[in-house]
Amino acid sequence: MHSYIRPNQWVALKLPSDQLRLVQIIPNTTVSLNRFGNFAANQIIGRPLYFTFEILDSRDESGHQLRVLSATELHAETLIADGEGDVETEDLDAGENGAPMRTNREIIDMNASQKLTLEEIEELKKEAGGAGRDIVAKLLESHSALDQKTAFSLAKYTLRKRKKYMKRFTVLPLDVGLLANYLMQERDAQKIMELRDEHIGLIGCWGNVHHSGNVEVAPEVKPHGRYAVVDETAGLVVAAMAERMGILYPHDTEEDQTEEQQDAPAEETAEIQDASGPPKPRRVRPQAMSATTNTITVIHAYAQPNLSLLKYFGYDSNNPDESHPLYTRLKSISWMQLVEPNSDPLYANEPPVISPEELVDLKQSKRTTYYHKRNRWQRVKSVVDEGRAGNFDGLVVATLLEPSSVLRTMVPLLAGSAPVVIYSPNVEPLVELMDMYSTARRTAFISKKRELESKASEAETADLTSLHDEFVVDPTILLPPTLQSSRVRPWQVLPGRTHPLMTGRGGAEGYIFHGIRVFPTAQKIQAAGNVRHKRRKLEATSTPASDRDVEMTS
Known part of the structure; x- marks a missing residue:
C-alpha cells in the first residue's frame, strides 16, 4: 500500500465522533460530510495518509478550505482528553495521602449551568471562523460550574463538545480489518455473516494463506499457492486472502508496470515497428483468469459470484481492470461446472471452429463475435478442467450452506496436508461436522468398508454405494477435526475504572472448524519395535577382583 492519497482511491475518513466514512477520492469532485461540511477532493490528493485536516469556514471556487493540524496541537488535545491538562488546585479537598483532590460533591447536573442558549449557539455557528474552536471556547467560558468539575469530568465535557462542533477528519488507508470493523459497527453485519477482524486473522492463519510467488513455473513443475474458496460474505474473505497473498492492491505506478513488462516472458511480448527508431517490445493484453500460481478459485452457486466488497480495493468483478493483480489470479467456478460440467452450456457447447480463409470473408462485427465466444469458451473450459483436477493447497x-455437503465435494480435490478452514456464525453446524469426523465415526467407516470389501469376490470390486449413503463424508481423509472460537471484547482501562464496555455490540460469537487433508494408506499398519525388558540384577561376586576391592569390602 502507498503512503499517500491517490486518485480514485477508497479511504476511510475518521470523524470527531469516532465514526468512519468510506469515501472514494475522485478528482474534481466535492466530498460531503453532512453536518461537518464539505471540501474539494483535489485538496487531499497527493497528501500523506494519517493526516488530520480541519474544514475552515472560508470558501473559494472549489469549496471550503482545509488546514492540516500539527502534531503539537493534536498532542495537546489528547492530554486534555485523557484528563492530564493543567488543573487549578485552589479550594480543593485533601485526599488520603494529603494531596489536593477535587470532588463533584457540590456539583448539580442541570442545564442552567450553561448560559448560552440554542439561538446564541446557532449565531456562533454562522459567525465563527475557526471551524468550531470559537464555539467550544465560548461554551467553556459561559459554563458557570466549570470550576467545580473534576479533571476527568472536565476532560469528558470538553471532549464531548469538541466531537460535536469541531469540523475535522483523519484520512486512514482502507484495509480489510478496517472494512470489517466498519461493516460490523455501522452497516449490515449480516452481509458479512458477522465476520470480525479476529476471525479473519484466524482464518488466514489456520488456512496457511501466504504469498506463493508470482513467477510462472515450468509445465512439469507442480503449481503452488492455489486456494479454493466458498465465500458468501460479499468478497470479504477473498479480500482477506488476497491481502495475505500480496495480490489485493493494484499496481498503479509506472515503475511497477515497467518491471512487469521487463519480467514478461518472450511469448507474451510482441514487437511493434516505429518509424523513428528500432522495434519496441509491447506487452500483450493479459488473459483473464490465466495465472497458474498464487491464485484464488471461488466456487459459487449463482451465475456469478458476489464479490461486491472488492470494489473498495480497485477491483470491480463486473468490469475488472486488466492492470489489477486479481484480473488473472481470481478464478470463479459454479457448483454445476464443478460437479456436472456437461450440464453447463458454457462448457459443453463448443463454438464451431472457422478456418482462417472463412474469417477473412466475414464482417468485422461477426469476426469479433466469433473471437469473443471462442475465447470465453476456452477460458471457461481451462478454469473448469483445472478446478476438477484438484490439487488445491487449501480450502x-x-x-450458510450445509458444511458437510461442501466438504464432501471439495476435500477430495485437495492436495496432501492441505488445510481446511470453515467459518460459521453459529456453532451447531460445526458441532455436527465434528461428529462426522470423530474417532467413532472413523472406526465405524473403516469397519464397514472392510466388511463390504470382504463380501466382494476377487474379480469384482466392492460396491461402496451403501457406505456413502450411510456416511455423508469420508471421515478418514480429514484429521484432526478442531473447533474453536476467538472473540476480542473491548475493555475500558482507566485508574479505578477498569471494566468491560457495557455498550459493546452483541451478535454471533463466530466459530471456526479446522482440519488437515490426509491420504489413508491401503496397507494394514502393525505396531513394531524393540521390546524393552527390565534389567536383570547382577549378583555380587564373593571373591574380590583386586587388592583395591579387598580394601573397599573391608
Missing part, C-alpha cells in the same frame, strides 16, 4: 469456507 476456506464461509457459507
Whole structure:
C-alpha cells in the first residue's frame, strides 16, 4: 500500500465522533460530510495518509478550505482528553495521602449551568471562523460550574463538545480489518455473516494463506499457492486472502508496470515497428483468469459470484481492470461446472471452429463475435478442467450452506496436508461436522468398508454405494477435526475504572472448524519395535577382583 492519497482511491475518513466514512477520492469532485461540511477532493490528493485536516469556514471556487493540524496541537488535545491538562488546585479537598483532590460533591447536573442558549449557539455557528474552536471556547467560558468539575469530568465535557462542533477528519488507508470493523459497527453485519477482524486473522492463519510467488513455473513443475474458496460474505474473505497473498492492491505506478513488462516472458511480448527508431517490445493484453500460481478459485452457486466488497480495493468483478493483480489470479467456478460440467452450456457447447480463409470473408462485427465466444469458451473450459483436477493447497469456507455437503465435494480435490478452514456464525453446524469426523465415526467407516470389501469376490470390486449413503463424508481423509472460537471484547482501562464496555455490540460469537487433508494408506499398519525388558540384577561376586576391592569390602 502507498503512503499517500491517490486518485480514485477508497479511504476511510475518521470523524470527531469516532465514526468512519468510506469515501472514494475522485478528482474534481466535492466530498460531503453532512453536518461537518464539505471540501474539494483535489485538496487531499497527493497528501500523506494519517493526516488530520480541519474544514475552515472560508470558501473559494472549489469549496471550503482545509488546514492540516500539527502534531503539537493534536498532542495537546489528547492530554486534555485523557484528563492530564493543567488543573487549578485552589479550594480543593485533601485526599488520603494529603494531596489536593477535587470532588463533584457540590456539583448539580442541570442545564442552567450553561448560559448560552440554542439561538446564541446557532449565531456562533454562522459567525465563527475557526471551524468550531470559537464555539467550544465560548461554551467553556459561559459554563458557570466549570470550576467545580473534576479533571476527568472536565476532560469528558470538553471532549464531548469538541466531537460535536469541531469540523475535522483523519484520512486512514482502507484495509480489510478496517472494512470489517466498519461493516460490523455501522452497516449490515449480516452481509458479512458477522465476520470480525479476529476471525479473519484466524482464518488466514489456520488456512496457511501466504504469498506463493508470482513467477510462472515450468509445465512439469507442480503449481503452488492455489486456494479454493466458498465465500458468501460479499468478497470479504477473498479480500482477506488476497491481502495475505500480496495480490489485493493494484499496481498503479509506472515503475511497477515497467518491471512487469521487463519480467514478461518472450511469448507474451510482441514487437511493434516505429518509424523513428528500432522495434519496441509491447506487452500483450493479459488473459483473464490465466495465472497458474498464487491464485484464488471461488466456487459459487449463482451465475456469478458476489464479490461486491472488492470494489473498495480497485477491483470491480463486473468490469475488472486488466492492470489489477486479481484480473488473472481470481478464478470463479459454479457448483454445476464443478460437479456436472456437461450440464453447463458454457462448457459443453463448443463454438464451431472457422478456418482462417472463412474469417477473412466475414464482417468485422461477426469476426469479433466469433473471437469473443471462442475465447470465453476456452477460458471457461481451462478454469473448469483445472478446478476438477484438484490439487488445491487449501480450502476456506464461509457459507450458510450445509458444511458437510461442501466438504464432501471439495476435500477430495485437495492436495496432501492441505488445510481446511470453515467459518460459521453459529456453532451447531460445526458441532455436527465434528461428529462426522470423530474417532467413532472413523472406526465405524473403516469397519464397514472392510466388511463390504470382504463380501466382494476377487474379480469384482466392492460396491461402496451403501457406505456413502450411510456416511455423508469420508471421515478418514480429514484429521484432526478442531473447533474453536476467538472473540476480542473491548475493555475500558482507566485508574479505578477498569471494566468491560457495557455498550459493546452483541451478535454471533463466530466459530471456526479446522482440519488437515490426509491420504489413508491401503496397507494394514502393525505396531513394531524393540521390546524393552527390565534389567536383570547382577549378583555380587564373593571373591574380590583386586587388592583395591579387598580394601573397599573391608
